[in-house]
Amino acid sequence: MIDIDNEKMEDMLNLLEKLVNMDSGSYFKQGIDEIGAVLSKEYESIGFDVHVHPHEERGNNLVIRHPDAIDPKVMIVAHMDTVFQRGTAEKRPFKIKGNYAYGPGVVDMKASLVSVLFAMKSLVERQDDAYKNVEIVLNSDEEIGSRHSRSLIEQIGKDKEYALIMEAAGKDGSIVTQRKGGARYKIKVEGVPAHSGSEHEKGRSAIEEIAYKTIKLHKITDYKKGITVNVGLLKGGTSANTIAPIAEAEVDVRITKLEQIKEVEQKMKEICSEPNIKGTKIKLAGQLNRPPMVKTKKSIELIGLVQDIGNEMGIEIKESFRGGCSDGSFTSSMGIATVDGLGPKGGNGHRDDEYLDISSLPERTALLAETISRLTHMHRTTQFKEKQK
Incomplete structure (x- = not known):
């Protein structure tokens, strides 16, 4: 020694x-x-x-x-x-x-x-x-x-x-x-801007849409399987009196088995395939970066x-x-x-x-x-x- x-x-x-x-x-x-x-x-x-x-x-x-x-x-x-x-x-x-x-x-x-x-x-x-x-x-x-x-x-x-x-x-x-293995994803939402006072009904909030997605994504977490999903960063909007035309979220995913990433990604794609707020558009991108x-x-x-x-x-x-x-x-x-x-x-x-x-x-x-x-x-x-x- x-x-x-x-x-x-x-x-x-x-x-x-x-x-x-x-x-x-x-x-x-x-x-x-x-x-x-x-x-x-x-x-x-x-x-x-x-x-x-x-x-x-x-x-x-x-x-x-x-x-x-x-x-x-x-x-x-x-x-x-x-x-x-x-x-x-x-x-x-x-x-x-x-x-x-x-x-x-x-x-x-x-x-x-x-x-x-x-x-x-x-x-x-x-x-x-x-x-x-x-x-x-x-x-x-x-x-x-x-x-x-x-x-x-x-x-x-x-x-x-x-x-x-x-x-x-x-x-x-x-x-x-x-x-655990780790993956990172980014969600981008396009909304429809409008004045929040005089034309609120014409807007489609990207922030509201990404809020719905955040709640659904967090529900993928399964502690028994060792799967966790966390929306750790959020940003969006242009001003307080404008219906948010844009919003982004960064998502961290952790898994214990390599095959779990397919299950998680499938659920994420399903969540992001249809908007909760009609008129918004959603893009999901990312991948596993550490097995x-x-x-x-x-x-x-x-x-x-x-x-x-x-x-x-x-x-x-x-x-x-x-x-x-x-x-x-x-x-x-x-x-x-x-x-x-x-x-x-x-x-x-x-x-x-x-x-x-x-x-x-x-x-x-x-x-x-x-x-x-x-x-x-x-x-x-x-x-x-x-x-x-």
Whole structure:
């Protein structure tokens, strides 16, 4: 097992402070690229190659591997973006209070970025060449659905056997073994404008129509099946004294099984096929953007390995199911053995009081490094046995 001494711990916290104090909201390309530049320099200092995959609008994505790596079978996925607006870091910078660290993105997931780097450093320092069996993807748009980085993740994952996803662990240190899938839709309604005082009867309100649709869409939710539908954003109208000529709604759908999306989409189409307010026109568009992350035989074996390592470290690692999505959905749907929630533990992600349990930073770094080492040894043993047949 690797050991994180006081000097390394100080280095980890110094880097974490630097990253947290750099704004890197999903739409702030400059900030994300600055995060990428800092991490690139760190990886290059320990002999790794960093390949930049540029994007004009969003932050650049990074793919990192050692130059001696030949057909690595383990991929690590972590994201550099946060949900916070530019200027947040200046308003509430990194701070430590007792056993906890605070700041925008401290646990989701800048602590994980530190953890991955120091796991690689530890493997290099102890001359465990398992670091040659790893390819790391640091993406820039996970918080907005990985719309630009998904193809890169899937490209890197084509020849991988294991995917280690670095979202934060639960408050109790639990890893994530299942997640809901997510879909996004937009509804646009065209109404008929009219003066709300003198010609009210001539108007056809797009807002009224979309209100009917909102109520019907919410009734698709079925907690027993694990299906939820939420109209989370609404906008419409042009003025208070005008019958609304336009209205839009953005809809979030979550499912637990891939086949459920057909059922949900069919119901949505039926709801939007006929207006409640005659004279209005309705358009529905959208699709599934993250499939569910489900347990497979391969992932169960990987989960068991992580738990065994945890037991050896004196840590009980529980499993958890989360309704939120992550990039683990992509690797899981490709048939790659996937485990998520391998980052340090903390809580209140996406909130002003987001925190990191500092004691978990070295602990999860050691867990990650040992998992990579064991997976590499297992793979090589399997290859050797196959050659002997």
